[in-house]
Amino acid sequence: MSERIILEQAANKTVYREGSRIVKEFTASHPMSGVLNEAYIHACVEDAGVPVPRLLGVTPSENGGWSIAMEYVSGKTLKELMDENPDKADEYLEKLVDIQLATGKYRVPNLRNTRQKMIDAIQTLTEIDASTRYELLQRVHGMAQHSKLCHGDLVPSNIVLREDGSYCILDWAHASAGNAGADAAITYLRFSLDRPELAEKYLRLFCRKADMAIQYVQTWMPVVAAQQLTKHREAERELLEKWISVAEYQ
Ligand SMILES: Nc1ncnc2c1ncn2[C@@H]1O[C@H](COP(=O)(O)OP(=O)(O)O)[C@@H](O)[C@H]1O
Ligand SMILES: [Mg+2]
Incomplete structure (x- = not known):
């Protein structure tokens, strides 16, 4: 398992890198519909061919909230x-x-x-x-x-x-x-x-x-x-x- 490197920490979320993946982990207080909506928009623009990181999944996380996983873009x-x-x-x-x-x-x-x-x-x-x-x-x-x-x-x-x-x-x-x-x-x-x-x-x-x-x-x-x-x-x-x-x- 790769080391977890925190890139961004805010009141309602943490963004971290784990090897070739980026995970945007929201707190339990952030509405599930908001997280799914962000992932949905991401999927829509990815489908349309806009240059975005490849979406890898949306999953419940240990903190009781939801996480969006995507490809890490080097640069x-x-x-x-x-x-x-x-x-x-x-x-x-x-x-x-x-x-x-x-x-x-x-x-x-x-x-x-x-x-x-x-x-x-x-x-x-x-x-x-x-x-x-x-x-x-x-x-x-x-x-x-x-x-x-x-x-x-x-x-x-x-x-x-x-x-x-x-x-x-x-x-x-x-x-x-x-x-x-x-x-x-x-x-x-x-x-x-x-x-x-x-x-x-x-x-x-x-x-x-x-x-x-x-x-x-x-x-x-x-x-x-x-x-x-x-x-x-x-x-x-x-x-x-x-x-x-x-x-x-x-
Ligand atoms: N897929 C990615 N590849 C590389 N860096 C990323 C990726 N996603 C996020 N980051 C890094 O994490 C930061 C925060 O992620 P972002 O999705 O913009 O969340 P926020 O809502 O906090 O602005 C970005 O400014 C960037 O530095
Ligand atoms: Mg940002």
Whole structure:
């Protein structure tokens, strides 16, 4: 039996490597439907031919929760590469944008629609008042219906680059089929929170390469900020609320 190497530890899960397998082990408090849903989305994108680690199984674990097992992809995440080579940030940013645009070309049946996902999230948000929720919902209803594959959390730590230059995309829990502008707004928001010095550069690069108006991505920003608020991360609350408030005045 191979040694167990812990890669990531969070309140609701542990990600570890065991030889050629990666196991994402959730705690018993994490709903089984959430784990199966993540594995289901992973299976859908794998079936569609998206470069993802091969899914190996979903099993109950000793802690009373559920685990997803997948193939270990050898290489480094874009996050590791950015941390190791800050001078190459532009190159890695470009790689991330190219991967995001390539991902949007896939059509994956059976995924939830991005607009509907946003609508459902906004409707559950008790932290914001009814008229702000109304403004946000109006905004989503005004957006065109698309069906591009959106990862929903395309950040540097969710992309592995192999030595041969090929890549693999991880962590599919938040994927949907819909609007590339919404996906870009999420990535921009994550950069603003985690690596603010690259946020504006990312947004300009994405819009240039996608031939998309920055204003279109900006229209999504209060909506995706509201959706991110459903994750209840205290450290992010202030910035997210500031982004959401834009919806009240437009
Ligand atoms: N299949 C894999 N191959 C290689 N590394 C992986 C794999 N899956 C996860 N990892 C590593 O573990 C980290 C956390 O896994 P991830 O699925 O992104 O969980 P989280 O929801 O905590 O972000 C990743 O950023 C990556 O470094
Ligand atoms: Mg991740």
